[in-house]
Amino acid sequence: xxxxxxxxxxxxxxxxxxxxSPVAKSGGPGSVTVTNSNPSAIGAAAQxxxxxxxxxxxxxxxxxxxxxxxxxxxxxxxxxxxxxxxQTIRVRVKINQISGTNDYRLVPKVYSVSDAGEAGFxxxxxxxxxxxxxFGPLLKxxxxxxxxxxxx
Numbered sequence: 001x002x003x004x005x006x007x008x009x010x011x012x013x014x015x016x017x018x019x020x021s022p023v024a025k026s027g028g029p030g031s032v033t034v035t036n037s038n039p040s041a042i043g044a045a046a047q048x049x050x051x052x053x054x055x056x057x058x059x060x061x062x063x064x065x066x067x068x069x070x071x072x073x074x075x076x077x078x079x080x081x082x083x084x085x086x087q088t089i090r091v092r093v094k095i096n097q098i099s100g101t102n103d104y105r106l107v108p109k110v111y112s113v114s115d116a117g118e119a120g121f122x123x124x125x126x127x128x129x130x131x132x133x134x135f136g137p138l139l140k141x142x143x144x145x146x147x148x149x150x151x152x
Contacts (some may be wrong), residue, residue, distance in 0.1 A: 041149035
């Protein structure tokens with residue numbers, strides 16, 4: 001039986017690329033970096049951008065994260081809900097400071113939420129990270145508004 005090292009080398013090459021990514025470039029799909037800013041400027045910019053896109057501020061843990069909710073469409077209700085149980089799409093944006101800088105990495109995570117806003121019944125279910133990439137354009141607008149605001 002002949003063993004080929006090619007698959008092993010290919011996997012090692014792919015994994016090593018993940019391990020050497022600089023912090024400023026990590027975060028996953030939809031992630032962006034805001035340079036020379038602060039959490040207050042980022043939060044204000046995010047509220048302006050997301051509200052223009054039809055989102056309302058959701059449950060947040062500011063300054064670590066801020067979230068936005070929007071009623072889902074019919075497709076999402078069919079995919080993740082049930083009859084008479086409309087879903088809410090929630091995007092939670094983590095605000096991570098890049099060590100030693102005034103730069104912040106914004107990392108979106110998307111959820112489908114049943115009974116959003118109802119105490120004790122608000123049930124967020126994380127969606128695949130591919131959904132997070134959908135928020136890249138909105139987060140780029142946040143970068144344009146909040147970048148260069150300086151430290152607090």
